[in-house]
Amino acid sequence: MRQTWRWFGPKDLTSIDDITQAGAAGVVSALHHVPNGVVWTAEEIARRHQDIQTRKDGSPSGLTWDVVESLPVTEDMKKQKGNWREHIENYKISMHNLAASGIETICYNFMPVLDWTRTDLRWTVANGGSCMRFDINDFAAFDIHILKRPGAPADYTNAIADEAARRVADMNDDEKKQLARNVTMGLPGSTESMTLEDVQAHLDEYGAISREQLQAHFIDFLEQVVPTAEELGLRLCCHPDDPPFALLGLPRIMSTEADYKYILDAVDSPASGMTFCTGSLGARPDNDLPGIVQRFGPKIHFLHLRNVKRDSDDIAGSFYEAEHLGGDTDMVAVIAAVIAEERRRKAEGRADWQIPMRPDHGQDILDDLGRRSQPGYPTIGRMKGLAELRGVMTALEHHDFGLGR
Template sequence: MKQTWRWFGPHDTISTADMRQCGVEGVVSALHHIQPGAVWSQNEIKKRQAQISTLPDGTPSGLAWDVVESLPVSETIKTKGPDYTTHIANYIESLRNLAACGIEVLCYNFMPILDWTRTDLHRAMDHGGTAMSFNLIDFVAFDVHILERGAASDDYSTDTLAQAAERFAGLDTAARKQLQNNIIAGLPGANDAWSLQEVRDNLATYADIDAAKLFSNMIDFLAQVAPVAQEVGIRMCCHPDDPPFPLLGLPRIMSTQADYTRLIADVDLDANGITFCTGSLGVDPDFDGPQFIRDLGHRIHFAHLRNTKREMPHDGKRTSFHEAPHLGGDTNMVAVMRALLDEEAKRRASGRTDHSIPMRPDHGQNILDDLTRDSMPGYPLIGRMRGLAELRGIMAALLDA
């Protein structure tokens, strides 16, 4: 597996020199300054490639932009809203431009409005560091008592609602605002600046879109763009819902192995593939990572290797959880990596040119110097370096066995 690292561009507090010292072999990045639905020009793509390939002192880094994460699917595409045709055309043009610049792997997601969702971005851990976490009761307190979503009370059990009411009553004004900001951090482009009314307005655009309709819209999107990706040599890979259960009344359609089985069957092209994220999928207690790989590994184009630990309380499929150390959560990372290496061996034996699956240590706890470094939530330097070292150790042991 190629060991990659997510980088948010020149404003990232982690530099290309830091990445190289961590032993990174390739870079995962995106053009975050370009709005969803707009074209990624070759000029902008090449500019990012040049930034990745250069150290702060101007010398070559030896790194390259290997994976796009992500070329965002606009809300217009997800809802088939105004300018839908233009947004599809722009997505296709961006695909062609990426291919012309030599990039072959593209991660994307089809989560409505919310990208990833956490209630605490810096929860204190017993070892003195911090981690991102999702507390179900805090989230329900936000949904029912801060956002005041009309149908929110229908989505949760009586006991959960009672606990959320008690929690909300115990939060002062500052704590309520912090909870709101933490959750809105998962809204693409929000940067903690959306008002509650803007969140409500965005939710209203999905009033008539259930899971079946959203999945249909996704298949219509892929039916148009995946053949182009196949033609130009790009492997698209869909990231799972994070977390893998409905939030704020929004449908979730990529949460289980069954969802992915249907996805790749409905658009049966090699270019239509999977971002295998053990952290997102692993929140579901029914997730079996090695079996997922054995069944669908031929379509895994990219792997996010991170771990999560489920916690009480639960409300049906909804559960609290936190970002655990890479070897310390609910997913058996050794078994997962063994299955991924087996998949790579099958690919080499069959002559596939994409036999090496890019992976990255996704997320990480804030430890040591991370606690004083202003990094992107979930993307610390030391915590991810620890994760990469642990994953590298597993891989070396399995390959030497």
């Protein structure tokens, strides 16, 4: 696996110098300052490449921009409303510009309205550190009592609805506002966040969109952009829903192995594949993560390695971001399956046999606690996670004791 690191650009509290010291070989980044739906120009892309390649003192960093995460699919594109056709054309132009700069892998997602969703961005764990958490009761409190979405109570069990009512009754106005900000934060690194009015407006525009209709819109999107990706030698890879179950009365269509099979079979191309995120898929107890690697290996173009700890075995349940080797996902089994896939690709002669990975998320520990970095992306917590993952990889690949012996 090629070890990479997510970087949000010059304003990121983790610097390029820090990334080189962490031992990453490549960088995962995006032009978060460019509004969604607008073309990524060659000039802006070149500027980000230069930022990544340069240390603070002006010397070469030795790092390369390996993966784009994310080139956003706009809400208009998902709903097929408004300027969606123009946005798709702009998406293709951006793909051309990225390919011309040497980029080969583009990660994106197809989650309606909310991207990754958490209710607490700095939840205290037993060791005194903090992490992100999704609490289904708090989310129900937001949905039913703060957003006040029509029909929301019917989407929850009586027990969850009752607990949500109890919790919101105990919140003061500032706590309610903080919960709303946490839920509507939007894409990591993005300058675009949504108000409650924005969220409700999107929900109104989606209307009673069915699962089948949203899948059809996704397939339409792929039918238009995948031929461009094939022409340019790009690999597109869809990130799973996070969390992997329906929210706000809208379907989520990339939450399970069956979801991926349906979409990837519908537009079957080496240029269209999966961002395999162990945290997102691992938040559902019915997802077999090592098995997914084995069955979808040829179409896994990018890896997010992180772990979550679930409160229960409910499909739509609460969870928190655990240490990379400490959650409910058997990370050793996952990495072993990835190594087997890489060896298969190498024997097959694939140029992309080495799959880029990054330590996804991390707990805030030590100096991270006072740094107030991008939620989920602390410097030290991720470096600890990368070290743990690197240790597993090294052991499994050891010529005398590992899988290859």
